[in-house]
Amino acid sequence: MAEGRREILGLGIFRHALVSARDSVAADGTIPVGVEVTEGPLRQVSGEGGYDSRGGLTVQAEWLHRNFTGGARILSISGLAQTGVWALDERPEILYRGAVSLTQQYVFHRRLSAIAAPFVEYRDDYRDQSYALGIGGTLIYKVDPVRSLALLYAYSDRRIEEARFGDYTSGAIDILTLLNTIAKGDRVLRSTVGLHKDIINLKDAPKATDELRRNALQLSHPDPFAGNRDVVVLPDMVVGKFFESLLI
Numbered sequence: 001m002a003e004g005r006r007e008i009l010g011l012g013i014f015r016h017a018l019v020s021a022r023d024s025v026a027a028d029g030t031i032p033v034g035v036e037v038t039e040g041p042l043r044q045v046s047g048e049g050g051y052d053s054r055g056g057l058t059v060q061a062e063w064l065h066r067n068f069t070g071g072a073r074i075l076s077i078s079g080l081a082q083t084g085v086w087a088l089d090e091r092p093e094i095l096y097r098g099a100v101s102l103t104q105q106y107v108f109h110r111r112l113s114a115i116a117a118p119f120v121e122y123r124d125d126y127r128d129q130s131y132a133l134g135i136g137g138t139l140i141y142k143v144d145p146v147r148s149l150a151l152l153y154a155y156s157d158r159r160i161e162e163a164r165f166g167d168y169t170s171g172a173i174d175i176l177t178l179l180n181t182i183a184k185g186d187r188v189l190r191s192t193v194g195l196h197k198d199i200i201n202l203k204d205a206p207k208a209t210d211e212l213r214r215n216a217l218q219l220s221h222p223d224p225f226a227g228n229r230d231v232v233v234l235p236d237m238v239v240g241k242f243f244e245s246l247l248i
Contacts (some may be wrong), residue, residue: 001021012040013040049058055094061079071105082167095123114137115140136155165210
């Protein structure tokens with residue numbers, strides 16, 4: 001009964017649930033179980049607004065329906081606007097993104113749920129200026145109340161209007177850019193020199209900008225791939241974020 005109560009509350013539709021066994025026994029030998037529930041708010045609007053030193057003024061909002069068309073389906077419509085206004089970077093990380101997410105619970109099994117999430121995106125930052133359309137799919141199996149297994153698949157199509165290879169003005173790159181750089185034969189190393197620094201080998205990264213060359217600190221650092229070489233330590237960028245949430 002405790003597990004059943006947890007699953008009922010896990011639907012997100014009910015605020016309270018009480019599960020109890022009846023005193024009497026049915027004619028077939030089974031024990032009737034009674035369930036009393038209190039429905040919670042089905043619709044929710046939330047939002048955040050704040051400031052990111054790399055992305056400037058940022059706002060995001062979400063509209064949520066916890067029982068869309070019945071069947072405990074969850075529909076979410078969200079939007080993000082990272083405007084770049086008042087950002088500290090010379091090239092701010094501008095991002096506009098809209099997404100729709102539909103969650104269907106009890107897919108073939110009471111512990112299995114599926115999520116489909118199409119999205120549209122525009123970005124203008126140190127990587128490129130581009131538009132993207134895509135969709136993500138997720139299957140989630142709940143092992144127990146605190147553990148889950150997830151299988152994810154995503155497909156996206158990005159149209160690049162302007163490519164900006166290697167213009168990492170902030171000195172930081174994401175893991176996908178790192179893997180892409182390695183695939184092209186350029187080596188990007190991560191090391192600790194005092195504080196955390198991003199290490200880029202100038203001989204293997206010809207696309208490094210002149211500005212980074214002027215502001216970088218030259219030193220000798222062991223390259224685990226090919227002995228000792230001169231490398232560049234890119235100064236860390238101070239990143240600050242502040243957000244306020246709104247829940248209706």
